[in-house]
Structures are given as C-alpha cells and as structure tokens.
Amino acid sequence: MKNDNNFDFLVGDWTSQQRRLREVLTGCDEWYEFPGVHRCYRVLDGAGSFDEAVFPTQGFSGVTLRLYDRERDEWSLYWASSRNGILAMPPQVGRFDDTGVGTFLADDVYNGQPIKVSYIWSDITETSAHWEQAFSTDGGLTWETNWTADFQRAA
DSSP states (O other), X not given: OOOTTGGGGGOEEEEEEEEEESSXXXXXXXXXXXXXXXXXXXXXXXXXXXXXXXXXXXXXXXXXXXXXXXXXXXXXXXXEEXXXXXXXXXXXXXXXXXXXXXXXXEEEEETTEEEEEEEEEESOOSSEEEEEEEEESSTTSSOEEEEEEEEEXXX
C-alpha cells in the first residue's frame, strides 16, 4: 500500500526512554538507559520528515531525515550525529507493512566488519511508538538488537 504519510505519526514533540547495549557484537547482555527529547516535522509536502533527537545525559544529539520515493513505495532514512557531524550512508531503506510495522534495512560496516542493519518501528499509536536497531553479521540470518527506544508524546 503506497503511503507517503507513514511517518506523520511522529510529527510533534516526544520524550523517549532509550536503551542500548553497553558493547555491540561481543555477546554482551548489559544494557544502559537514558532519556531522549525529540521534535519531528513533516517536510516536502509529505514526501519527507525531519526530526532532531537530543540525549541530554549522553552529551550528543542526532537528526534523521526520511525521504519517500513514491515510485518505489520506499522510505530512505538518513541519520547524522553531533558526535561527528557525518550523514550516515547508506540510508536505511524500507516501508511499512499492512500491520503498521515499518522495517528498514541497509548494508553497513561496524568496526571494520560488514554488517546488515535493521530499524523497526512498531506499536505505533497516537501517543506512543517503539523503535529498535539490530545488527547482523551473517547476512540477516541472526540479529543482535542493540538499541531500542520507547516514545511517548509530550504534553
């Protein structure tokens, strides 16, 4: 189902509880948590969205630009962090399915190792949403979730 407004749910102000693995792709099972503050805008007449995430206790922020390709019925998600100011390439590419779950994938490199990266948006309501990131070192056969976020709409 073609839908260029899939990310409209995210427009506005949000808080989040972020949860990250302390070490990635090492077998670590120790997580740490921190808050996030987010502001998202719809841009390009719905063919895009832009948000800034601030992580006050972590000392960094990031931005996400999401662009919708109507012909391919796909979103491309680009991330940049204040840690280095570099736009992460390649983008995560994917779409939302009929159940409202959005899956976005990319090939990347982590610490010199080729990986697949997955972003999944799920449990989306008017006031909440869930996001997670996972890495695979075996071409997508198995995944290690290493970052999750639970969003709540700000009052």
